[in-house]
Amino acid sequence: MCPICCTLLFIAGFLALVYIFLTWNFDYWRKRGIQTATTFPFVGSFPSMFTKKRNVAYDIDDIYQQYKETEKIVGVFTTRRPQLLVLCPEYISKIYAGDFRSFHDNERGNSVDKSVDKILGNNPFVLKGEEWKERRAEITPGLSPNRVKAVYPVSQSVCKKFVDYIRRQQKLATSQGLDAMELSLCFTTEVVSDSVLGISAQSFTDNPTPLVGMIQRVFNSSFGFILYSVLVNIWPPIRRFYSVPFFTKEAEDFFFDIMRRCIKLRQEKPEQQRDDFLNYMLNLQEKKGLDAAELTAHTMTFLTDGFETTALVLSHTLLMLGRHPEDLQKVRQEIGSKELTFEQLTELPYLEACIHETLRLFSPQVAARKLVTEPYDFVNKNGVTLRVNPGDVIIIPVKALHHDPQYYDNPQAFKPERFLEVNGGVKKYRDQGVYLPFGNGPRICPGIRFALTQLKAALVEIVRNFDISVNPKTRSDDRLDDTFFMATLKGGIYLDFKER
Numbered sequence: 001m002c003p004i005c006c007t008l009l010f011i012a013g014f015l016a017l018v019y020i021f022l023t024w025n026f027d028y029w030r031k032r033g034i035q036t037a038t039t040f041p042f043v044g045s046f047p048s049m050f051t052k053k054r055n056v057a058y059d060i061d062d063i064y065q066q067y068k069e070t071e072k073i074v075g076v077f078t079t080r081r082p083q084l085l086v087l088c089p090e091y092i093s094k095i096y097a098g099d100f101r102s103f104h105d106n107e108r109g110n111s112v113d114k115s116v117d118k119i120l121g122n123n124p125f126v127l128k129g130e131e132w133k134e135r136r137a138e139i140t141p142g143l144s145p146n147r148v149k150a151v152y153p154v155s156q157s158v159c160k161k162f163v164d165y166i167r168r169q170q171k172l173a174t175s176q177g178l179d180a181m182e183l184s185l186c187f188t189t190e191v192v193s194d195s196v197l198g199i200s201a202q203s204f205t206d207n208p209t210p211l212v213g214m215i216q217r218v219f220n221s222s223f224g225f226i227l228y229s230v231l232v233n234i235w236p237p238i239r240r241f242y243s244v245p246f247f248t249k250e251a252e253d254f255f256f257d258i259m260r261r262c263i264k265l266r267q268e269k270p271e272q273q274r275d276d277f278l279n280y281m282l283n284l285q286e287k288k289g290l291d292a293a294e295l296t297a298h299t300m301t302f303l304t305d306g307f308e309t310t311a312l313v314l315s316h317t318l319l320m321l322g323r324h325p326e327d328l329q330k331v332r333q334e335i336g337s338k339e340l341t342f343e344q345l346t347e348l349p350y351l352e353a354c355i356h357e358t359l360r361l362f363s364p365q366v367a368a369r370k371l372v373t374e375p376y377d378f379v380n381k382n383g384v385t386l387r388v389n390p391g392d393v394i395i396i397p398v399k400a401l402h403h404d405p406q407y408y409d410n411p412q413a414f415k416p417e418r419f420l421e422v423n424g425g426v427k428k429y430r431d432q433g434v435y436l437p438f439g440n441g442p443r444i445c446p447g448i449r450f451a452l453t454q455l456k457a458a459l460v461e462i463v464r465n466f467d468i469s470v471n472p473k474t475r476s477d478d479r480l481d482d483t484f485f486m487a488t489l490k491g492g493i494y495l496d497f498k499e500r
Helices: 003-023 056-067 089-098 107-111 129-143 145-150 152-172 180-197 210-220 223-234 236-240 249-268 277-288 292-305 308-323 325-335 349-361 398-402 425-432 448-465
Strands: 073-078 081-086 368-371 376-379 385-388 393-396 466-470 494-499
Touching: 056 073, 056 081, 056 398, 081 089, 089 393, 089 425, 107 368, 129 145, 129 277, 129 292, 145 152, 145 448, 152 180, 152 448, 152 494, 180 210, 180 249, 180 277, 180 308, 180 448, 210 249, 249 277, 249 292, 277 292, 308 325, 308 349, 308 448, 308 466, 308 494, 325 349, 325 448, 325 466, 349 448, 448 466
Parallel strands: 081 393
Antiparallel strands: 073 081, 368 393, 376 385, 466 494
16 A cells, blocks of 8 residues: 555544544433434534634523423533533522532532632632632621621722713713723722722723733633633543643732732731721631631632623623613612712612613623532433433523523513512522522622622712713624623623713
């Protein structure tokens, strides 16, 4: 046989072996009596993870729509790993709350190595088992109503500066309006850094500190981490000898340096102490004997969790109010013209309903992934029982549930009234297992109260001072960005602010 033929034969054989490796277990769910979504070699059931032609949420939506009437669960593959998509809200409620012991951990924890990624690796979201329970118990008191109330004056001060900043930016704006996400990130960076560390990021000046740029880089340069997560699904043993951090070494050193300087300043000037989150962590350090690295990693949970997600919600709420001037006017009437106390801020039901409706339409987390921690039996609509075991992954289609007309009347419409108490409020939908922007149950996001306080404080000042309209550069539908791992409007949000 000629050398060329041998080479071609070798290549063909190699490709055949790769194909077999990628597809040999595609009958995994069929053997167990479970329907399997359409699956392709290498990309599995979610090809958009690789093609980037649309957001992967739409792949999940398609599977959900195809099977929700006939199945409670359906088999899917992330690359070549079999996972289970749960379609039934009753089971979803049990996963989050009722049968929490069997679904105790988040799958993201499998892709994070604490020794490599000290910041994300110490975040309660990725911690497992007793370690999560201990860290949660440490973090939660730092986000108590009294502590959020204590830093409310900081939020008010930042909000007034934010309004001045919008005013200046609008005067300089082109015909394309202002980038709402960029504005919102400036706000969340300033309010979180001030509330947590007691420092200003100078976000509203012409010379912001490097903190602003570093935050944007962290959340926009996570491709390597996402690629690593994909490779782990193809070949899980890779975790044993190789790991990729979400926070690069540069970002980690940057944030740790900020923390060290802020802690040192507090310790050197005790007269400047205030009842904020850093003060809480310093007290916890003294009580539990945390070393400097542990203290820094713990405090970074407060610092990093509030940046991107809160900015996303703020920018999309402004978009919704700009699209719906009648709702903007209702919010304006509700807030009035007087300065609001913390207690009054918590009693703005229509504004809060607007936020929750925005979270329904643009939940930053488009799907949740839970790890099975104890054996559990699912019973499908056809009566077939499926036992899942520790290490199996359960996917919850958050976006699909939030847009299902079976649970939300006219789901594509912005209807804040659905979240008013008279209509059952948030609790109604959360108890049904169909409202999950913050998760639910014991692992529900501990920063809900702090995030809502920031959001409402900012929206009160903006609505009070400006009429908001959507710039023609902004698309009119709700199409999600093709590539970003959290939900955001494709093409960006551009708004015009007219001073009242």
